[in-house]
Amino acid sequence: xxxxxxxxxxxxxxxxxxxxxxxxxxxxxxxxxxxxxxxxxxxxxxxxxxxxxxxxxxxxxxxxxxxxxxxxxxxxxxxxxxxxxxxxxxxxxxxxxxxxxxxxxxxxxxxxxxxxxxxxxxxx
Amino acid sequence: xxxxxxxxxxxxxxxxxxxxxxxxxxxxxxxxxxxxxxxxxxxxxxxxxxxxxxxxxxxxxxxxxxxxxxxxxxxxxxxxxxxxxxxxxxxxxxxxxxxxxxxxxxxxxxxxxxxxxxxxxxxxxxxxxxxxxxxxxxxxxxxxxxxxxxxxxxxxxxxxxxxxxxxxxxxxxxxxxxxxxxxxxxxxxxxxxxxxxxxxxxxxxxxxxxxxxxxxxxxxxxxxxxxxxxxxxxxxxxxxxxxxxxxxxxxxxxxxxxxxxxxxxxxxxxxxxxxxxxxxxxxxxxxxxxxxxxxxxxxxxxxxxxxxxxxxxxxxxxxxxxxxxxxxxxxxxxxxxxxxxxxxxxxxxxxxxxxxxxxxxxxxxxxxxxxxxxxxxxxxxxxxxxxxxxxxxxxxxxxxxxxxxxxxxxxxxxxxxxxxxxxxxxxxxxxxxxxxxxxxxxxxxxxxxxxxxxxxxxxxx
Numbered sequence: 001x002x003x004x005x006x007x008x009x010x011x012x013x014x015x016x017x018x019x020x021x022x023x024x025x026x027x028x029x030x031x032x033x034x035x036x037x038x039x040x041x042x043x044x045x046x047x048x049x050x051x052x053x054x055x056x057x058x059x060x061x062x063x064x065x066x067x068x069x070x071x072x073x074x075x076x077x078x079x080x081x082x083x084x085x086x087x088x089x090x091x092x093x094x095x096x097x098x099x100x101x102x103x104x105x106x107x108x109x110x111x112x113x114x115x116x117x118x119x120x121x122x123x124x
Numbered sequence: 125x126x127x128x129x130x131x132x133x134x135x136x137x138x139x140x141x142x143x144x145x146x147x148x149x150x151x152x153x154x155x156x157x158x159x160x161x162x163x164x165x166x167x168x169x170x171x172x173x174x175x176x177x178x179x180x181x182x183x184x185x186x187x188x189x190x191x192x193x194x195x196x197x198x199x200x201x202x203x204x205x206x207x208x209x210x211x212x213x214x215x216x217x218x219x220x221x222x223x224x225x226x227x228x229x230x231x232x233x234x235x236x237x238x239x240x241x242x243x244x245x246x247x248x249x250x251x252x253x254x255x256x257x258x259x260x261x262x263x264x265x266x267x268x269x270x271x272x273x274x275x276x277x278x279x280x281x282x283x284x285x286x287x288x289x290x291x292x293x294x295x296x297x298x299x300x301x302x303x304x305x306x307x308x309x310x311x312x313x314x315x316x317x318x319x320x321x322x323x324x325x326x327x328x329x330x331x332x333x334x335x336x337x338x339x340x341x342x343x344x345x346x347x348x349x350x351x352x353x354x355x356x357x358x359x360x361x362x363x364x365x366x367x368x369x370x371x372x373x374x375x376x377x378x379x380x381x382x383x384x385x386x387x388x389x390x391x392x393x394x395x396x397x398x399x400x401x402x403x404x405x406x407x408x409x410x411x412x413x414x415x416x417x418x419x420x421x422x423x424x425x426x427x428x429x430x431x432x433x434x435x436x437x438x439x440x441x442x443x444x445x446x447x448x449x450x451x452x453x454x455x456x457x458x459x460x461x462x463x464x465x466x467x468x469x470x471x472x473x474x475x476x477x478x479x480x481x482x483x484x485x486x487x488x489x490x491x492x493x494x495x496x497x498x499x500x501x502x503x504x505x506x507x508x509x510x511x512x513x514x515x516x517x518x519x520x521x522x523x524x525x526x527x528x529x530x531x532x533x534x535x536x537x538x539x540x541x542x543x544x545x546x547x548x549x550x551x552x553x554x555x556x557x558x559x560x561x562x563x564x565x566x567x568x569x570x571x572x573x574x575x576x577x578x579x580x581x582x583x584x585x
Contacts, residue, residue: 011438074262077179081172082512090513094183 063105070102083116137352146353148360151318153415156364157459162516163431164453165509174503176512178280182220182261184518185282185496188303189218193284196301201286206264209289217295219261221281223274225479226252228505250479251275259285259295270297275481280500303496306519308545312462313524318566320460321346321365321574324421324469324529327556328406329399330373338559341576343406347413362563364460365414368529368552369421369469372399377423396425400439407443415448419456421469421530429507430471430499431455431516455498457523463566466523470530472499473551475506485551486535489528493519493539493547522547525564530554534562536571 071079076091076098085106091098106116190203193216202215209215227250257268257277270287277283287297323342327335344350348359376396410416420426420435427433434451437444444451452458455468473488479501482488492498498517502508522545531551539547548569553560560575 007438077183077262078173078175080175081510082176086512090180093513094180096183 063109067102067105070098085116148348148353148357150348150360150414151316151363153363154314155459155461156415158450158452159457159459159464160453160455162514163455163457165431165433168509170510172510172512174508174510177503177508177510177515178220179262180511180513181280181497181515181518182218182282184515185303186218188496189282189284189301192301192304193218193286197286197299206259206261206266209266209295211289211291214286214288214298216284216286217259217261217266218282218284219259221277221279221283222258222260222265223277223279223479224256224258225250226254228479248478249481251481267294268297269294272297272300273481278476278479278501279504280497280502281495282497282500283495302494303519304494305539305541305543305545305547306496306522308522308541308543309464309524311524311546313569314461314463314566316567317361318461319362320465320525320564320566321362321561322368322467322527322529322550322552322564323365323555323561324368324552325370325554325556326367326403326406327373327554328371328402329376329395330556331375335556335559338555338576339406342555342561343409345574345576347409362414363566364417365410366417366456366465366467367419368456368467368527369419369454369471370423370530370554370556371403371418371421372396372423372425373556374423400425404440404442407440407449408446411443411446411448415450417450417452417456417458419452419454419467419469419529421454422471429509430502431509432469455517461566463525463569464521464523465525465527466498466519467525467527467550467552468498468529470528470552471506472502473528473531475499475501479505484535485528485531485533486537486549489526489549489551490537490539493522493526493549524548524569525550527552527562533558534560534573536562538569 067084070076070084070088076087076096079087082090085103088098088103088106110116193201193203197216202213204210204213204215204217206217206219209217227244227247229244229246229250233244253275255274257272257274258265259268266289268285272285281302283300283302285295285297285300287295287299290296326339328339341350345355345359346362346365348356350356351359376394376399378395407416407418418435420432424432424435425439426435432454434453437449437451440449440451443449454471455466457464457466459465472492473485476482476488476492476499477485480488482491492500496519497515498519499506499508502517503510522541524546525548527550529552531553533551534553535549535551537549539545539549541547546569548564548571550562550564550571552562553573555561558575559577560573563572563574565571
């Protein structure tokens with residue numbers, strides 16, 4: 001008897017990388033949540049160490065304060081669930097003229113998750 | 125139109141066959157451009173809330189509405205945001221509508237254990253006299269009353285209201301306006317008769333096989349295998365077939381197998397597998413002869429939220445070997461021979477039907493064009509992808525043909541706009557129920573229904 005034909009013969013299987021730190025099927029498990037957070041932090045720490053060059057200084061608190069004020073300013077729309085750079089670019093396209101220094105700061109500290117992060121509630 | 129062309133040249137099937145059978149080459153495809161890139165989603169991320177899509181919708185439509193308000197109520201009217209309102213001052217406010225409906229199905233009420241209520245059965249319409257309209261902008265919301273038809277409007281519409289705030293905190297509306305028809309596209313249509321066949325709701329995989337004969341008749345007419353030479357030469361003018369959704373029937377969606385135990389359902393196959401095989405064979409016959417655009421619908425195996433992504437070509441192995449098969453999104457927008465087509469499979473219109481007092485599908489279709497948005501009720505009552513950058517359902521250009529699938533009857537209307545827009549509105553009927561498809565003539569934007577039915581035992585002719 002010949003081998004049964006599989007769909008992977010015509011459509012080759014491709015491994016897709018999941019987003020870093022998001023293991024599948026563990027979102028609802030509250031018991032493992034703390035462990036997952038630790039895993040995420042470990043993964044993030046690893047990524048951070050690899051991508052940030054050791055000579056780059058950490059961003060100063062005044063910059064972080066300016067970015068937080070950008071998040072909270074209501075005229076550019078909601079800030080949850082999207083990165084700050086995405087929000088800045090959307091405001092630019094809608095003609096709301098967001099201030100340029102914020103974009104420069106975001107591009108300069110692109111690798112730092114504290115600067116670029118999506119503002120999420122409860123690890124969404 | 126179709127049959128008038130056929131009649132004079134009809135040699136009739138009763139004549140003896142001619143020595144050399146005539147051939148009718150199909151009109152070649154001259155211009156096709158797929159413009160539905162905004163509806164194609166690449167990587168999808170659902171980790172966002174829906175506040176973004178409403179914010180972008182309001183920000184995107186606000187300039188156009190402010191222009192409309194100024195042109196309608198005078199250049200000197202005061203445009204205010206809700207936070208700047210002063211009591212008693214006549215002003216104009218642009219915002220998003222929210223209709224508070226008592227009967228609207230709410231997931232919170234269903235899962236609330238204190239109420240011990242059975243979930244509400246689906247109703248044809250959820251409107252009630254006690255519904256209220258609330259206008260929201262970026263920061264605040266206010267109740268509306270006055271010269272505004274509460275029953276007719278739906279949540280998610282962006283509009284401009286003119287009136288004043290009362291002492292009790294409500295806004296008394298004297299007049300309101302929508303974004304109106306978007307700016308027109310230049311007309312580059314063909315100079316000779318070219319037809320596009322619109323059909324929807326083929327409903328394959330249903331329990332009764334009555335519609336199968338009509339579907340086969342449709343395929344035979346389009347591929348030129350039916351009728352005398354007159355009909356065949358007319359069919360050669362059909363340049364494209366668009367199947368607007370619901371290719372599979374609702375019966376294929378039965379969820380009985382989920383509730384049964386695994387050992388009982390191991391050998392059963394999902395009903396949609398047989399139906400998709402049938403669809404593949406039908407599409408194979410069509411694709412060998414004419415370009416076909418296949419849009420997914422409510423009961424088709426693709427994602428549920430709008431915009432629905434194209435069916436995957438691995439489900440249609442026979443038909444996808446041909447380049448004439450185009451699997452497209454729902455909603456679908458394309459330039460065919462210089463004529464801009466825009467249409468959906470009907471979920472947006474039927475959702476507005478449920479939450480509004482408007483009863484006529486053509487009226488609702490025209491209203492969505494006037495409101496400047498394909499589907500205002502998404503994401504409130506109709507599933508929608510959480511867009512954050514821009515709302516692709518906002519109408520920025522006026523199409524030449526605007527259709528919706530799976531309507532209860534066939535209706536069509538040619539709408540003339542103030543800025544020179546000419547739109548043909550077509551409600552494509554459900555084929556499995558009415559056995560009717562539509563033929564749109566691209567030269568003069570007219571539409572004709574074409575019905576396929578067999579003579580059954582209970583027909584009255």
